[in-house]
Structure formats: C-alpha cells, structure tokens
Amino acid sequence: MNKRAEFAATNLEQAAFWMPFTANRQFKKSPRLLARAEGMFYWTHDGRQVLDGTSGLWCVNAGHCRPKIVEAVKRQVAEMDFAPTFQMGHPAAFEFAERLARVAPNGFSKVFFTNSGSESADTALKIALAYHRARGEAGRYRLIGRERGYHGVNFGGMAVGGITANKKVFGPGVAGVDHIRHTHDLARNAFSRGQPRHGAEFADELERLCVLHDPSTIAAVIVEPVAGSAGVLVPPMGYLERLREICTRHGILLIFDEVITGFGRLGKPFASQHFNVMPDLFTVAKGMTNATVPMGAVFVKDSIFEAFMQGPEGIEIFHGYTYSGHPLACAAGIATLDTYEEEGLLTRAAGLAQHWEDALHALKGAPHVIDIRNCGLMAAIELEPRAGQPGKRAYEVFLKAFQDGVLIRVTGDTIALSPPLIVERSQIDRIVECVRTMLKAVP
Numbered sequence: 001m002n003k004r005a006e007f008a009a010t011n012l013e014q015a016a017f018w019m020p021f022t023a024n025r026q027f028k029k030s031p032r033l034l035a036r037a038e039g040m041f042y043w044t045h046d047g048r049q050v051l052d053g054t055s056g057l058w059c060v061n062a063g064h065c066r067p068k069i070v071e072a073v074k075r076q077v078a079e080m081d082f083a084p085t086f087q088m089g090h091p092a093a094f095e096f097a098e099r100l101a102r103v104a105p106n107g108f109s110k111v112f113f114t115n116s117g118s119e120s121a122d123t124a125l126k127i128a129l130a131y132h133r134a135r136g137e138a139g140r141y142r143l144i145g146r147e148r149g150y151h152g153v154n155f156g157g158m159a160v161g162g163i164t165a166n167k168k169v170f171g172p173g174v175a176g177v178d179h180i181r182h183t184h185d186l187a188r189n190a191f192s193r194g195q196p197r198h199g200a201e202f203a204d205e206l207e208r209l210c211v212l213h214d215p216s217t218i219a220a221v222i223v224e225p226v227a228g229s230a231g232v233l234v235p236p237m238g239y240l241e242r243l244r245e246i247c248t249r250h251g252i253l254l255i256f257d258e259v260i261t262g263f264g265r266l267g268k269p270f271a272s273q274h275f276n277v278m279p280d281l282f283t284v285a286k287g288m289t290n291a292t293v294p295m296g297a298v299f300v301k302d303s304i305f306e307a308f309m310q311g312p313e314g315i316e317i318f319h320g321y322t323y324s325g326h327p328l329a330c331a332a333g334i335a336t337l338d339t340y341e342e343e344g345l346l347t348r349a350a351g352l353a354q355h356w357e358d359a360l361h362a363l364k365g366a367p368h369v370i371d372i373r374n375c376g377l378m379a380a381i382e383l384e385p386r387a388g389q390p391g392k393r394a395y396e397v398f399l400k401a402f403q404d405g406v407l408i409r410v411t412g413d414t415i416a417l418s419p420p421l422i423v424e425r426s427q428i429d430r431i432v433e434c435v436r437t438m439l440k441a442v443p
C-alpha cells in the first residue's frame with residue numbers, strides 16, 4: 001500500500017473530502033479505494049486487481065496510464081505549466097484543435113476548449129444563443145432538452161437535463177427551458193439488440209413544442225445521441241433523423257452531447273458518424289484526453305463560427321475559462337489522439353460490437369433482468385426493482401462485483417457497462433460472467 005492510500009484508508013470516517021455523487025456516510029464506513037491503474041485494470045489500496053468495466057467513468061477510452069500520454073504530460077509540465085489563452089496563445093492549443101478538427105465529421109473545423117462535460121454543455125448552449133443574436137434572431141431564446149438527459153451539473157446543463165434527482169433541490173434554474181419525452185419504451189422495445197424498432201415518433205414531441213412556443217422562439221435542442229447516465233437509452237430507428245429534420249425545418253440548432261459517445265465508444269470517432277445524423281454543434285470531454293487531464297470542447301459547424309466573425313473587430317464571444325486550452329490537457333490530448341490512431345481505437349469497438357452484444361444478451365433470463373440494451377461498446381442491464389427499495393438490488397450487484405474484481409456502474413436499477421476500447425473478448429466474457437454470478441447472488 002503506498003503512503004497516500006494508507007492515509008486515506010485509516011482516516012476516512014472524519015475525512016475532509018466531501019465526495020461528489022456519493023453516499024458519503026455509507027462510503028466512509030466501508031470505503032472502496034483505488035490506488036493504481038494500468039491498461040484494463042485498477043488495483044485497490046490493499047492490492048486487489050479490478051477489471052475496469054466502465055472506463056473509469058466512461059472516460060478512459062484507451063485504457064489506463066498509457067505510456068505515450070504519461071510521457072507527454074510529464075514533458076509539458078516541465079516545459080510550460082500554464083499559459084493564458086485570453087488574448088494570448090500557445091502552440092499546443094492550436095495543434096490540438098487542428099488535430100481534433102481532423103477527426104471530426106466534415107464541416108466541423110472549429111473547436112472551443114472547456115474543462116469538463118458540464119462546461120461543454122453550458123458553452124454550447126451559450127454559443128447557440130449568441131449565434132442567433134449575431135444573425136439578428138435574438139428572439140430565439142428557448143432551450144429544449146429531453147427527459148432522462150444528462151448534460152452535467154452546471155446551471156445550463158442542469159436545466160436542459162432531465163434527471164429529477166439532479167435538479168429538484170437546486171431552485172427554479174434557467175428560464176425558457178422545456179423538454180421532450182425520453183425514448184425508453186420497455187413495453188415495445190425490451191431486449192432490443194442495437195437500435196430499438198419502435199419510437200421514432202417520440203421526436204414529434206419537438207414539433208408539438210414548436211406549436212406551443214412558436215419555433216421562432218426556440219434556439220436549440222440538446223440530446224445525447226445515446227443517453228448514457230440515465231441508463232444507456234439507445235435512440236429508436238429513425239428518431240435522430242426525425243429530430244434533425246424538425247430542427248432544420250424550423251431553424252433550430254441541434255446539439256449532440258457526445259461527452260460519452262465521442263472518441264470511439266460506438267465504433268466510429270463520433271456518434272453522429274455512427275448514426276449518420278449530423279448536429280450543428282456537439283460537445284465532448286472524457287475520452288478527449290483519455291481523462292488524464294480534465295478537458296472538454298464544443299465543436300461547431302463552420303457556418304456558426306463564421307456568423308461570429310462578421311461583427312465589428314474585437315472579442316467575438318465573451319466566454320471562456322482560465323483553463324480553456326490548458327497546456328497539460330492539450331499535451332495529453334495530442335498524445336491521446338496519437339494513441340487512438342496508432343492502435344485504431346476510434347473504430348475498434350465496431351469489430352467488438354457483435355461479441356459484446358451476444359455476450360450481454362446471453363444474460364436474458366438471468367434473475368431480475370427485465371431489459372438489455374447495447375450500442376457499440378455501451379450496454380445496460382435493467383433489473384426489476386426490489387419492492388419499496390428502488391436502486392438497492394443493482395447497488396448490491398455493484399458491491400459484489402467489485403469484491404469479485406470487476407468494476408461496473410449502476411444508475412437506479414440499471415447496470416451500465418462501457419469498458420476501455422482496448423478490451424479483449426475474454427475480458428468481455430469475464431465482465432458478463434461476473435454480472436451473471438452476482439445476479440444469482442442477490443435477493
């Protein structure tokens with residue numbers, strides 16, 4: 001056990017660390033501490049190996065502690081720790097943006113840097129509002145999200161997000177926000193392999209909101225192409241196409257939140273390419289730097305950027321973060337793209353997707369399982385909630401799997417899986433068998 005892990009292990013009940021999205025009192029009584037990571041594995045503070053079935057938090061797409069990325073960060077921190085990007089610049093930020101634009105879909109040649117998925121969501125919403133104003137359509141102020149959507153925890157993303165627990169204690173939020181319904185339809189689509197067949201018509205809710213509010217008041221619609229945090233909700237066939245069509249018809253910007261789906265999770269660099277539906281802006285974070293250094297970004301269509309370049313000379317957008325384009329994050333990001341390219345990781349999931357799907361769907365009939373969903377290298381196993389104790393059963397599966405040496409993730413009664421893109425077939429089988437065993441072990 002190294003010194004830091006030893007300290008943490010012995011002092012937790014009174015620890016100063018207020019842990020995010022965590023049952024602090026429960027956790028500190030019985031902590032789960034990770035002390036080291038490499039490739040597909042973590043090691044706990046007491047030396048147990050844990051297979052990472054969740055890419056950390058959907059973010060370590062190339063696996064842990066990849067040497068090229070580690071070296072690049074070390075080199076950069078020794079050379080220049082920080083440089084501002086307000087009215088100043090440094091080469092790594094320009095180089096990384098250029099490299100990102102090269103992997104992005106055609107027409108997305110401009111990148112705005114943030115430091116997280118939450119900041120990316122708020123940045124994209126602000127760009128959308130400012131874009132309409134720049135073109136003389138300041139009346140477009142409404143922002144539309146979706147039930148069960150997750151766009152981070154800042155005020156904009158929280159407002160358009162659709163997870164009740166993340167919103168209910170934080171006041172009235174942002175004005176002018178509405179939501180379309182989610183796409184989950186267990187009755188018609190349970191155990192769909194890949195995209196479900198039913199539900200394209202859920203996109204028509206947007207048309208209904210256009211009638212209610214008048215489309216000329218709507219600035220943007222934001223959705224995750226595959227809703228991740230709410231339990232891997234795969235878009236029904238034809239759904240994204242229909243959203244695109246309605247947005248185009250009414251001059252509404254379509255924003256894809258690709259914080260999870262970006263950087264190879266679905267077998268193409270981005271979900272828009274996988275589904276062949278192009279947004280107007282999209283957000284990323286997580287896999288952008290392989291999570292080595294926090295970073296996010298918003299990609300915008302060239303025409304959106306150009307609209308900002310038509311005004312009088314001067315600062316074109318009064319927005320940005322001290323750490324936008326941080327040198328360490330850029331160095332990590334460039335080395336991450338190198339690693340993705342050298343190992344073909346941005347498309348590797350496509351070759352694994354069938355094995356992944358077959359392995360996951362073999363859990364049909366296992367105790368408590370009421371649905372299995374998959375797309376690329378994402379999957380969810382939804383469990384029947386225990387009467388009067390929502391989320392408890394899945395949480396127990398999570399605890400037992402961790403004891404058995406596999407890291408899974410749970411949201412409510414859904415188990416979510418998304419291993420690093422370097423995962424081997426045998427490791428997929430190990431994850432699935434562990435889940436099967438633990439499903440049998442919980443009441």
Ligand SMILES: Cc1ncc(COP(=O)(O)O)c(C=O)c1O
Nearest residue numbers: 116117118150151152257259260
């Ligand atoms: C789709 C989506 N958007 C935004 C976020 C927020 O990202 P962050 O936690 O980096 O702020 C997440 C995080 O899981 C996400 O899944």
